[in-house]
Amino acid sequence: MELTIDEQRLITGFRKLTPSGKDELLAFAASLTRRSNAEEPSKGETATNQCKLKRREPHPEAEKTPYFTE
Numbered sequence: 001m002e003l004t005i006d007e008q009r010l011i012t013g014f015r016k017l018t019p020s021g022k023d024e025l026l027a028f029a030a031s032l033t034r035r036s037n038a039e040e041p042s043k044g045e046t047a048t049n050q051c052k053l054k055r056r057e058p059h060p061e062a063e064k065t066p067y068f069t070e
Helices: 004-016 018-038
Strands: none
Touching: none
């Protein structure tokens, strides 16, 4: 798996943390995840400020079947 320089720095920084620091960081990340999930509307709810999009047009050129031309 290829990682960017920033990702590699994050991993090495995490590995240098103390066990209590790792626990604190993981708890903070979990709280952010819970908070972002709470902000998203449920599947049954609809927003009043949304517009309906047109149905997708078929794009045969995007299908995985190859075109044979002579």
